[in-house]
Amino acid sequence: MDDATVSNVSHGTTQLGSGVTIRPEEAAHFGSLAADWWDPKGSSAMLHRLNPVRLRFLRDAVDMHWGGDVETTRPLDGKRALDVGCGAGLLCEPLRRMGADVTGVDASAQNIAAAMAHAEGSGLDIDYRAGELGSLGLGTFDLVTSLEVIEHVADKQRFMAQLVGHLAPDGLMVLSTPNRTARSRMLMVEGAELLGLIPRGTHDWSDFLTPEELTDLCQIVGLTVTSTQGIGFSPTKGLHLSDDLALNYILTARRRSAPTL
Amino acid sequence: MMDARQNLLILGGGLVGMTLALAAARKGLSSHVVDRADPADLLAEGFDGRASAISTASWNLFGNIGLADRLEPLGCPIASIAVSDQLKPGAIDFRPGPEDGTLGRMFANRDLRQALFDAAKDEPLIHWHAMSEIAERHRDDFGVSVTLANGTVLHGSLMIGAEGRASPTREDAGLVVAKWDYRHRAIIAGLTHELPHRNVAWEIFYPAGPFALLPMLDTADGAHRSALVWTVDESDASGVLKLSDRAFLAELHQRMGTLFGEVIAAGPRASYPLGFHHTARVTADRLALVGDAAHGIHPIAGQGLNLGLRDVGALVQVLSDGALLGLEPGDAQLLSRYEKWRGLDAFTVALATDGLTRLFGIPGNFASAARRFGMAAVERTPALKDFFMDEARGVTGDLPEMLKE
Numbered sequence: 001m002d003d004a005t006v007s008n009v010s011h012g013t014t015q016l017g018s019g020v021t022i023r024p025e026e027a028a029h030f031g032s033l034a035a036d037w038w039d040p041k042g043s044s045a046m047l048h049r050l051n052p053v054r055l056r057f058l059r060d061a062v063d064m065h066w067g068g069d070v071e072t073t074r075p076l077d078g079k080r081a082l083d084v085g086c087g088a089g090l091l092c093e094p095l096r097r098m099g100a101d102v103t104g105v106d107a108s109a110q111n112i113a114a115a116m117a118h119a120e121g122s123g124l125d126i127d128y129r130a131g132e133l134g135s136l137g138l139g140t141f142d143l144v145t146s147l148e149v150i151e152h153v154a155d156k157q158r159f160m161a162q163l164v165g166h167l168a169p170d171g172l173m174v175l176s177t178p179n180r181t182a183r184s185r186m187l188m189v190e191g192a193e194l195l196g197l198i199p200r201g202t203h204d205w206s207d208f209l210t211p212e213e214l215t216d217l218c219q220i221v222g223l224t225v226t227s228t229q230g231i232g233f234s235p236t237k238g239l240h241l242s243d244d245l246a247l248n249y250i251l252t253a254r255r256r257s258a259p260t261l
Numbered sequence: 262m263m264d265a266r267q268n269l270l271i272l273g274g275g276l277v278g279m280t281l282a283l284a285a286a287r288k289g290l291s292s293h294v295v296d297r298a299d300p301a302d303l304l305a306e307g308f309d310g311r312a313s314a315i316s317t318a319s320w321n322l323f324g325n326i327g328l329a330d331r332l333e334p335l336g337c338p339i340a341s342i343a344v345s346d347q348l349k350p351g352a353i354d355f356r357p358g359p360e361d362g363t364l365g366r367m368f369a370n371r372d373l374r375q376a377l378f379d380a381a382k383d384e385p386l387i388h389w390h391a392m393s394e395i396a397e398r399h400r401d402d403f404g405v406s407v408t409l410a411n412g413t414v415l416h417g418s419l420m421i422g423a424e425g426r427a428s429p430t431r432e433d434a435g436l437v438v439a440k441w442d443y444r445h446r447a448i449i450a451g452l453t454h455e456l457p458h459r460n461v462a463w464e465i466f467y468p469a470g471p472f473a474l475l476p477m478l479d480t481a482d483g484a485h486r487s488a489l490v491w492t493v494d495e496s497d498a499s500g501v502l503k504l505s506d507r508a509f510l511a512e513l514h515q516r517m518g519t520l521f522g523e524v525i526a527a528g529p530r531a532s533y534p535l536g537f538h539h540t541a542r543v544t545a546d547r548l549a550l551v552g553d554a555a556h557g558i559h560p561i562a563g564q565g566l567n568l569g570l571r572d573v574g575a576l577v578q579v580l581s582d583g584a585l586l587g588l589e590p591g592d593a594q595l596l597s598r599y600e601k602w603r604g605l606d607a608f609t610v611a612l613a614t615d616g617l618t619r620l621f622g623i624p625g626n627f628a629s630a631a632r633r634f635g636m637a638a639v640e641r642t643p644a645l646k647d648f649f650m651d652e653a654r655g656v657t658g659d660l661p662e663m664l665k666e
Contacts, residue, residue, distance in 0.1 A: 048593065
């Protein structure tokens with residue numbers, strides 16, 4: 001929204017994660033950062049458009065996994081959800097509205113401050129933590145999500161192992177990431193970034209994972225991939241769930257049951 | 262004074278606004294409904310002699326919000342539409358085939374309003390603020406609010422402009438409206454006549470404009486009724502309104518002859534400007550327009566209401582789909598879906614209306630009226646026939662779930 005205001009940022013000292021505090025003027029700065037993150041026409045426009053698409057996949061996965069009522073607006077009531085690489089909370093807020101107790105983790109303290117400012121404005125109670133997932137001691141969760149994140153991670157196997165470490169025994173994991181194909185390079189890196197739809201320098205194409213590579217990684221860390229769907233783009237339909245995995249894909253996984261010896 | 266935040270803040274509690282509140286409630290969405298009028302005035306006899314043709318699709322929507330039983334006995338089915346050139350012999354009769362369903366039902370707006378108001382009173386998710394003037398509107402990143410003249414502040418996630426053609430909410434948001442003014446007015450009145458109408462809607466063309474008679478249910482004491490929609494030049498309208506009852510009946514006799522025997526009486530007369538308008542956009546940040554606030558093909562016609570009820574069905578579907586995904590009603594992605602859905606529909610209508618005007622090269626009131634009944638011009642342009650038959654039933658385009666059976 002062009003006339004975004006930051007009036008909802010509290011003027012007291014905001015508690016940031018464990019022991020980190022930020023000053024009021026910084027809170028105002030993070031408020032404007034939140035406003036930009038949350039501006040549907042701003043630098044995160046593509047993520048905003050992606051949101052209903054990946055949420056549709058996630059909702060179906062939740063209904064399948066727990067066999068819940070497809071008509072309820074709170075399918076995650078009583079569930080604990082962890083979103084890793086949560087940014088300013090674009091996924092955390094819908095998860096909270098769907099009823100989950102949500103923890104959002106991001107390595108960037110700025111993102112977390114922005115997320116906190118926005119959740120406060122939205123009147124949503126979400127536990128945001130800045131830092132490395134491995135060092136926060138968060139316990140386990142029924143739902144673990146990490147969407148459009150792993151392509152930015154250097155040690156992917158270690159990251160995946162940490163995600164699994166936070167997944168409850170019967171939990172559901174949802175991951176999404178761009179595929180490493182000629183088309184994704186053309187559209188996401190050379191196209192969307194040049195057009196300003198995705199901030200420049202967001203993606204390093206060579207770091208992208210193919211579905212096979214990610215599935216292998218899941219295997220290594222003890223997960224079974226239970227479904228994979230593509231997220232395609234067409235000028236008429238916009239972003240949509242598709243059988244074509246070439247651009248971007250989203251998958252569900254669960255812990256592999258212990259092999260019988 | 263503060264009032265609890267509801268999902269929707271609906272400004273304008275007329276036929277479209279109240280149907281929206283009820284349809285949203287069916288999907289678990291709560292609303293504030295604000296209207297300046299006193300419901301008692303709106304329901305008084307003689308306040309609004311208007312009648313609406315309710316398409317099959319609109320009828321399904323009323324059914325889905327639980328009003329079918331209540332409204333069923335009040336509607337007069339349109340079995341066919343007769344089109345005549347100045348009552349010369351050889352009227353064209355449009356009658357749908359047995360597989361095609363009805364062409365719609367005629368309702369007095371007053372009956373629709375009464376049913377909606379009664380249902381709204383019993384609906385705990387609807388917070389109805391009648392007789393309330395709005396002093397200030399506010400939209401920001403996190404929500405919307407209005408301050409009423411008495412100081413009450415009402416909060417919501419999404420603001421909806423449903424105040425009709427002159428929507429102050431639309432003006433406040435600076436949404437641009439394109440208008441065609443046909444420089445004609447429609448005179449409307451309820452008629453009682455000697456002979457039954459046999460469920461036929463009549464469209465009689467005169468050089469000055471069409472003269473339409475829409476079938477209404479007989480009164481309790483058996484009097485036969487039709488609703489009159491008579492298009493006259495703007496400069497003649499006030500003269501027609503001022504005619505004595507006797508002189509008015511004589512004018513009617515000249516135009517409808519003894520089609521229904523003698524015209525026994527005409528109710529209070531009113532006139533409405535004829536025009537076409539639609540907005541370039543039907544949404545803004547945390548704001549959606551519905552009904553005539555967004556686009557109107559005809560201020561008095563049933564099709565205008567049908568178009569508005571389609572907005573209702575589309576918006577409620579978009580919002581309830583979003584609620585299943587944890588997206589709140591003001592979410593920009595949801596509004597963008599509504600914009601694409603209804604913006605396109607309105608564009609179709611704009612093309613059709615404009616196309617007709619050009620096609621016949623005669624003043625717009627002809628095209629406007631023809632389109633309203635989905636008839637008339639159609640017979641001479643077979644390609645358009647199916648389009649209009651479907652439009653009259655309201656089944657073209659991508660139909661919202663709540664407008665399906």
